[in-house]
Amino acid sequence: MSVTEQQQQARALALSEQRLSQALGAAAMGIIDWDFATGQWYSDTRAQAVLGLPYSARPHSTEIVAARLHPSDRARFRQLAARPPEEPAAPPTELDLELRLIRPDGTDGYLSLVGRVLCDPDHPRGRLLGLVRDQTVRRRTELELRYKNRLLENILGHLPVLLGRLSPGGHYRELVGAGLRRLHLADNELVGASIFEVLPTLAEPTRRLLAGESVDFVGMADTADGPVYFQSYGFFDAERQEAIVFAMDITEREQQRTELEQQQQFAQRLLDNSVDAIIAFDAELRVTAWNRQAAAYTGIETAQALGRPFEELMPKVAHDPQFRESVVRALAGETTELLSWTGRYFQGTLDLNLRPFTSPTQPHGMLLTARDVTQREQLLAETTRLQRRQQQLVLTAILTTQEEERRRIAEALHNGVGQLLYATSLHLTQLPDSAQLRAGQQLLKEAIRATRSISFELTPRILEDFGLPAALRELADRIPADSLQLELHLEGLDAPLAPPVQMAVYRMTQELLNNVMKHAQACRVVLTVARRPDQLHLSITDDGVGFVPGPAPASGGIGLAGIHNRVELLGGTLAIDSRPGQGTTITIDLPLPLELTPEPTTS
Structure with missing residues (x-):
């Protein structure tokens, strides 16, 4: 083997080792x-x-x-x-x-x-x-997967849930879980069956699921025990070409929700059939209930009112000081009332009741009930008017009877006693003059003068002939100026008053002046009689010794007791302001016009 071949093999080996190391x-x-x-x-x-x-x-x-x-x-x-x-x-x-x-x-x-x-x-x-x-x-991934599988198996085996897998055609490939027991089914009993045939009520969401859409819905299945509800979630696994559905039995929750809705509907029907307007608020005064009568009173429909602050709905009422005070007390736990609330915000009269309110869904708030009492108030006003008219008619009869009796007594004094005294005076002028005779004649003159004065007080003909202002001036003129300084103020009396009213005012003024002269030890008196648009005002003020006013006497025909009874029968008010050593002011206000003539009867 040549050196070149050895070098090539060495390079190949090194390259192979390098690749092995990299791999x-x-x-x-x-x-x-x-x-x-x-x-x-x-x-x-x-x-x-x-x-x-x-x-x-x-x-x-x-x-x-x-x-x-x-x-x-x-x-x-x-x-x-x-x-x-x-x-x-x-x-x-x-x-x-x-x-x-x-x-x-x-x-x-x-x-x-x-x-x-x-x-x-x-x-x-x-x-x-x-x-x-x-x-x-x-390994950790495998252990985690095994744990999740065990967890899923335990959930499916012990909780009211179910897991299903569907083919693209909607046939069950798997359906397991303890939630099937409510449907009287065993695990995988429906494998191979079509969901469209077994549970037709789920057809619509199932079609969307098989089309690849994720779904989240509440499904219902009919059983012999009644409807069963499942909260369901599903998705389509495109890789495995199957739909996965996970569902939880929520039948109890749905039954409770249905029962709650029925209770709410029943409560709303009760509210809507109430004759009172009923409004519930939370702690921030947002409207949580608004019945039909509340809508009728305010012109605001229930849908517009719910959830909104009351201040936005009815700002004038919400900012009313009296209403706001009652709201604060109600939210603090105190029941409050605003009776016969009339005014600026609505037509008619309302009785308002505000009480603390709690409920499971509303821990703190307030309940407002409002009742239209306009008709009641009108009936009460009419009853009061009729009672007052009856009292005034009785007073008229009493005054008429009294005046007739006084006129009879005055005529008897004038035509009987007065004439006898005058005849006696004439007879005495025929007797020889002597000191005893002159003394007797002087006593007869005083007796005749007293008889005429009593007759005048019993029947003030000037009142009938010239009216109340002239009678009051004449009454003031009869008071001796050296014993009492009287200041008389008459206002608005040009138009004539009803005869019984004139007589009542005259008699009360007469009695008040007599009381001042007898008891007050006063030097100066201010008497005011003024007619105003809706009442007749009478006041008398003296600088006398004064007294401590007590409760109005229950009965009596003379003095302040008699004056008080007359004022009460006329529907007026009497006020006494007096302190020892600081004089006295008595004020009388009578409502006008007074109906003191009987209504004509019809056959």
Whole structure:
């Protein structure tokens, strides 16, 4: 062989070794040569890296290599070197092992040991020539896959789920899982059957699935026990040309959802049939319920109201101070009411009730009920008006009776007692003059004057003839100016009042002035009688001794008791402001117009 040929063979050998090294590197394999007799383990760089050994050009002992293995695999590894010697001519023994490693970081690893055990005169006990390869990733992947398979088997075997595989034509290739028990089916009982025939209710999503579309839907199957619902997910595996479906039994959930929907519908029907407007709010005052009556009151439909802040829906009501205060109290846990709420935001009158509200889906909020009481308020107003009219008619009858009686007494005084006194006075003028006679005549004059004064007070003809202003002025003029200074103010009395009202005002003024003169010890009095658009105002103020006002007397015909009864019958108000040593002010307000004439009767 020439030198050139030797060089070519050497280059070819080197190239072959280079390719072998590259191939082993690409495959993550290392070369080992294990002499069983000496226990020497020869390995290249890659083999030492797989075992986690520090690189050394010298061989490692069997025990050093065994120390890198998991304790459960060390005995099996050592038995390879303890095998009995074989005949030199014995055929090679194939070896393929998988051993577990302990990596330098303490984690487990896996390697495969593949090779041949050879025996020759130089190695009578044998030597192992082979390859080692790191199988950690593959092994962990296999273990993970096995774990997931076991997990899937346990899920399918114990939970109400099922797993199915369908052919492109819709025939079952596999259908397993504990979820089949609800359908009274065993695992794979439907293999070969068409899903379109077995479960026709799933035809539409199944067609989409077989067309290559991923589907997520709730399917229903009819059974003797009733409908069964499954939450299903499916996809089409184009590589294996089959559809995969995974489903979970959600029958209980669907039944609960259906029951809840029915309860909600029932509750909504109750709300909608209520005569009250009912609105529920969460803690942020967002509307969570809005019944039909609420829509009728506000003109806002339920769909428009739900979920929106009440402030957006009805800002004027939401910002009303009285309403806001009630809302704050209700959200704090207190039930509040706004009765006969009339006003600026709606036509009519409402009774509002606000109470704290909790529910499983709404931990905190408020429930508002509103009832239209416009008709009730109108009826109450009408009842009050009729009662007041009846009282006023009674008062009219009383006043008329009193005035008639006073007129009779006044006429009796004037025509009877007055005439007798006047005749007696004339008779005395016929007697001889004397001191006793003059004294008697003076007493008769005072008696005649007192009789005329009493007769006038009983029947003030000036009131009937000239009206209330003239009668009040005449009443003021009769008070002696040297004993009491009276300041009289009359306003708006040009238009005549009903005769009973005139008489009532006159009599109350007369009684008030008499009280001042008898009890107040006053020097100055201010009397005001004023007619205003909707009421008649009467007030009297003195600078007398004053008193401590007590509760209104329950009955009585004279003094403040009688005045109070008259004011009450006329539907008015009486207020007394007085303190000892600081004078007294009495204020009377009577509503106008007063209906003091009986309604005509119909036959």
